[in-house]
Every structure is written in structure tokens, then in C-alpha cells.
Amino acid sequence: MTDPRPIDIDGSPLRIEDVADLARGDARCRLSDDAGFQGRINRGAEFVDRLIAEDGAVYGVSTGYGDSCTVVIPPAQVAELPHRLYTYHGVGLGRFLDPEETRAVLVARLASLSQGMSGVSLGLLRQLQALLEHDILPLIPAEGSVGASGDLTPLSYVAAVLCGEREVSHRGRIRPAAEALAEHGLAPLKLRPKEGLAIMNGTAVMTALACLAWRRADYLGRLATRITAFNVLASDGNAHHFDQALFAVKPHPGQQRVAARLRQDLASDRPPRNELRIQDRYSLRCAPHVIGVLEDALPWLRANIENELNSANDNPIIDAAQEMVLHGGHFYGGHIAFAMDCMKNAVANLADLLDRQMALLVDARYNHGLPANLSAASGDRAALNHGLKALQISASAWTAEALKLTMPASVFSRSTECHNQDKVSMGTIAARDCLRIIELTEQVTAALLVTARQGVALRRALERDTGLSAAPEEMLVDLGRRVPLVVEDRALDGELRQLIQAIRDRAWSLYED
Numbered sequence: 005m006t007d008p009r010p011i012d013i014d015g016s017p018l019r020i021e022d023v024a025d026l027a028r029g030d031a032r033c034r035l036s037d038d039a040g041f042q043g044r045i046n047r048g049a050e051f052v053d054r055l056i057a058e059d060g061a062v063y064g065v066s067t068g069y070g071d072s073c074t075v076v077i078p079p080a081q082v083a084e085l086p087h088r089l090y091t092y093h094g095v096g097l098g099r100f101l102d103p104e105e106t107r108a109v110l111v112a113r114l115a116s117l118s119q120g121m122s123g124v125s126l127g128l129l130r131q132l133q134a135l136l137e138h139d140i141l142p143l144i145p146a147e148g149s150v151g152a153s154g155d156l157t158p159l160s161y162v163a164a165v166l167c168g169e170r171e172v173s174h175r176g177r178i179r180p181a182a183e184a185l186a187e188h189g190l191a192p193l194k195l196r197p198k199e200g201l202a203i204m205n206g207t208a209v210m211t212a213l214a215c216l217a218w219r220r221a222d223y224l225g226r227l228a229t230r231i232t233a234f235n236v237l238a239s240d241g242n243a244h245h246f247d248q249a250l251f252a253v254k255p256h257p258g259q260q261r262v263a264a265r266l267r268q269d270l271a272s273d274r275p276p277r278n279e280l281r282i283q284d285r286y287s288l289r290c291a292p293h294v295i296g297v298l299e300d301a302l303p304w305l306r307a308n309i310e311n312e313l314n315s316a317n318d319n320p321i322i323d324a325a326q327e328m329v330l331h332g333g334h335f336y337g338g339h340i341a342f343a344m345d346c347m348k349n350a351v352a353n354l355a356d357l358l359d360r361q362m363a364l365l366v367d368a369r370y371n372h373g374l375p376a377n378l379s380a381a382s383g384d385r386a387a388l389n390h391g392l393k394a395l396q397i398s399a400s401a402w403t404a405e406a407l408k409l410t411m412p413a414s415v416f417s418r419s420t421e422c423h424n425q426d427k428v429s430m431g432t433i434a435a436r437d438c439l440r441i442i443e444l445t446e447q448v449t450a451a452l453l454v455t456a457r458q459g460v461a462l463r464r465a466l467e468r469d470t471g472l473s474a475a476p477e478e479m480l481v482d483l484g485r486r487v488p489l490v491v492e493d494r495a496l497d498g499e500l501r502q503l504i505q506a507i508r509d510r511a512w513s514l515y516e517d
């Protein structure tokens with residue numbers, strides 16, 4: 005076990021990998037003690053104090069929220085207001101975010117508030133950091149955000165826990181927040197004016213989920229490429245579909261990279277053409293064109309996700325340096341909504357591609373000489389055994405479910421909150437859909453790992469052996485250990501679950517380009 009790597013939070017940009025590592029416990033975050041950073045934060049909080057003292061009227065401080073901004077809060081009640089905000093937003097439903105997702109949310113909110121543009125105190129940042137440090141995880145219901153007043157409702161659970169209210173998951177148990185805070189000597193926060201809004205009026209939930217989704221999608225693209233190489237071999241297909249000269253004339257860099265990875269896996273000394281079949285079916289021949297869509301989108305997706313992550317996504321923005329309060333709509337998660345709608349489409353296409361490859365391989369009419377359902381049973385056992393028949397049916401179901409969920413969420417904007425929020429992003433729904441599609445695609449990918457392992461072994465038992473380069477050969481050996489050849493039928497669910505875990509743990513290092 006290596007020590008988790010330290011990440012300083014000081015308002016400088018975080019990367020997707022930082023969020024993912026912090027969420028998994030592979031990194032730990034420290035709030036920077038840099039005087040410049042701390043000074044910036046303090047100036048923001050002091051500026052809010054001064055505004056209240058001098059001006060009296062500040063949105064969300066001395067007024068009601070949203071459409072209720074015309075309601076004036078009497079000075080004697082101003083201190084109570086931020087606590088009202090999380091209280092009435094305690095209406096979240098649905099599943100609770102899992103621990104990894106919850107940590108990512110805390111990191112994303114900390115990253116945004118550390119920009120120093122939200123007028124919060126250092127004490128608030130410290131309390132957020134303490135939740136991460138002691139793994140005190142608010143139970144955050146996943147549903148109930150329109151993603152454009154920020155993730156108000158789910159983030160109300162973060163705000164409440166910082167103040168010692170509602171429940172947390174801590175040391176494997178669900179407990180009252182106050183109890184867990186006390187155990188670590190942490191006093192519940194008394195929110196300062198504006199701090200309730202600052203915690204809740206932002207995109208931290210959808211952005212956190214997007215960071216986790218990006219990393220899983222990136223790995224799935226690589227895995228789909230490796231599996232395609234296996235399946236080209238298993239089906240006695242043509243490597244020349246991935247020819248460098250062919251791809252030189254279609255200059256999508258991601259697509260070219262996928263083709264190069266396939267060439268690398270399939271080893272350059274393969275006969276350039278399989279004269280028996282000039283052209284393979286599309287799920288093999290066009291694999292770079294399908295996987296390449298995701299591969300080309302990933303850098304753009306990363307840029308959008310990281311811009312949101314490192315933004316002040318709050319309202320109003322408190323610019324202490326220029327002494328300005330800027331009212332706007334930075335809680336609007338349109339970029340994440342579009343990124344997630346886009347990513348889920350590209351990922352579901354991977355599931356579809358792999359499912360089609362499986363359909364070719366299990367079908368004796370298309371698999372060029374392999375047994376039906378890739379059953380390795382022979383002789384008088386052949387009739388009894390059904391090989392991967394059920395696994396293919398299940399892969400079809402998972403794929404259909406993934407494809408069904410690709411309906412964009414961002415086009416379902418609807419006017420809400422007395423028409424103050426009359427155009428909203430639905431980014432959190434898009435992110436949740438995207439994660440579900442990723443989960444289903446991981447299931448399909450696990451099925452395909454079994455299929456490819458079985459298909460390659462059966463091909464190699466036949467006349468033609470075609471070599472792979474060292475990395476895919478090593479992976480095949482590893483897969484062989486994880487999944488013994490299916491000769492006599494057996495339930496495969498346990499092995500599938502282990503493969504899914506291996507995928508999520510990125511068990512195979514795939515293409516260091």
C-alpha cells in the first residue's frame with residue numbers, strides 16, 4: 005500500500021484524475037496554508053460582512069431566494085436564513101450517492117469555493133476538507149435537481165451535515181451527522197450570511213459524477229479496442245482494415261489512434277489480407293470509426309468538465325478584489341449536461357459495437373468455423389452444452405437498456421420555481437444516465453471478455469494460429485486465469501461480477517500512448 009498522494013487545494017486547477025483519486029482514497033487533500041490563498045478567501049468573507057453593514061441589501065443575504073428575492077428579510081432573521089435554505093431543500097429522493105461519488109461531490113464543491121469568488125469563510129472550507137479527511141460522508145439523495153440553480157437539493161445534504169444535521173455514512177455505519185462530527189472534535193458550523201447559497205447554488209453533483217464518468221468511459225474505450233483485436237483473431241478476420249495508409253486519409257486523430265492500437269495489438273507481421281473474406285462485417289471493420297468517436301470526444305469532454313470543476317459556479321459572485329457583487333447564472337450546468345448527453349451516446353455505442361461482435365462470434369453461420377455458442381464441449385457432451393447462449397441474450401438486454409437511456413436529458417428543460425428557473429440544464433439527470441449507461445456497458449464488456457477469451461482459445465485449437473503482440477498475449481493469459489474455458493456449462497455470474505470489478509479497478513494497463 006502506497007501512501008495516498010497529497011493534493012493541495014488552493015484555487016489552482018484540479019484535473020479529473022485528482023477528483024477520481026480523492027474519491028477512491030488514492031489521494032488526500034490538504035487545504036493550502038499559502039498566505040495568498042488564505043488572504044483571498046478571507047477578503048471575500050470580509051467583503052460580504054462589509055456589504056451587509058454598509059448596504060444592508062444583498063440578494064440571498066437580506067432577501068428570500070430565487071423568485072422570492074423581492075421578499076425582504078428583517079435584520080434580526082438574517083442569521084437564520086442560510087439554515088432555512090438547506091432545511092426546505094431537504095426533499096431529495098432516490099438512491100443515495102455511493103461513497104466514491106459523495107467524496108467527489110465534496111471535492112468539487114471545495115474546488116469551486118476555493119476560487120475565492122463565493123464570499124465564504126476559511127472555516128467553511130476547513131469543515132468541508134475535514135469531512136473528506138475523516139471520511140464523514142453526507143447521505144446525498146441522487147434525485148431532485150434540475151441542474152440549473154445548481155444542484156440545490158442534493159447539496160442541501162452537504163450543507164446540513166456541515167452544520168451537524170441529517171445523516172452521514174461513517175466507518176461503515178449510517179449515523180447522525182452531529183455524532184460523527186463530535187467524534188472528530190468538529191463543531192457544527194454556524195453558517196455566515198451567503199454561505200448556505202455558496203454551498204448549494206452550484207454544479208458540484210453533476211460535475212463530480214462527470215469526472216468519475218470520464219475516467220470510466222476512457223477505460224472502456226481502450227478495453228473495447230483490445231477486445232476488438234481479440235475478436236478479429238477469434239473470428240479469423242482481417243487486420244488490413246486497420247491499415248495505416250487507410251487511416252491516413254481520414255484524419256480524425258482519435259480514430260487514427262484506435263486503428264494504431266489495433267495494429268499494435270494484432271502485430272504487424274500478420275498477412276495484410278485474409279483472401280477468404282475481403283471485408284469483415286462492420287462491427288469489426290468499423291470498430292475504429294465507432295470507438296474513435298468517443299476517443300475524439302474525450303479531450304473535448306475533459307476540457308468542459310475541468311472548466312466547470314475549476315469554476316466559480318455560484319450566484320451571486322463575490323469579487324472582493326474589485327469590490328463587486330455580480331449577479332448572474334453560473335449555477336447553470338449546461339456544459340456538463342451536454343457533455344454527459346454526448347458521452348452517454350458514445351459509450352452506449354461501444355456496448356452496441358461489442359454486442360454485435362458477440363452476435364457474430366456465437367453464431368456458427370458467421371464465426372468462420374467455431375462451434376455454436378462458442379461451446380468448448382465436444383463428442384457426446386456437445387449436444388447437452390449451450391456455451392455462451394444465455395450470456396449473449398443477457399448482453400443484448402444490457403445493450404438495449406443502455407441504448408434506451410441515451411435520450412438526451414438536456415432537451416427536457418422545464419420552467420420551475422414560479423418561472424424564475426424557466427430554463428434549466430438537467431445536467432444531473434444526464435450525468436446519472438451516463439453513469440448507468442457506463443455501468444451497463446461495463447457489464448457488456450465483461451461478457452465480451454469471456455467471449456473473446458473463449459473465442460481465441462477455440463480459434464487457436466483450430467488450424468490457423470495468428471499471433472498477437474506481447475501485451476494482448478499477457479492479457480489473455482490473465483483472462484485465462486480469471487475465467488477458465490467454458491467446456492461444461494456453468495453459471496458465469498460470479499466470474500462476470502469479478503470481471504466488472506477488475507474493469508472498474510483498471511486491472512489491465514491498456515495502451516500507454
Ligand SMILES: N[C@@H](Cc1ccc(O)cc1)C(=O)O
Nearest residue numbers: 069070071153154205319335
Ligand atoms: N439559484 C437561485 C437561488 C435559489 C436558491 C434556492 C431556491 O430554492 C431557489 C433559487 C439564484 O441564484 O438565483
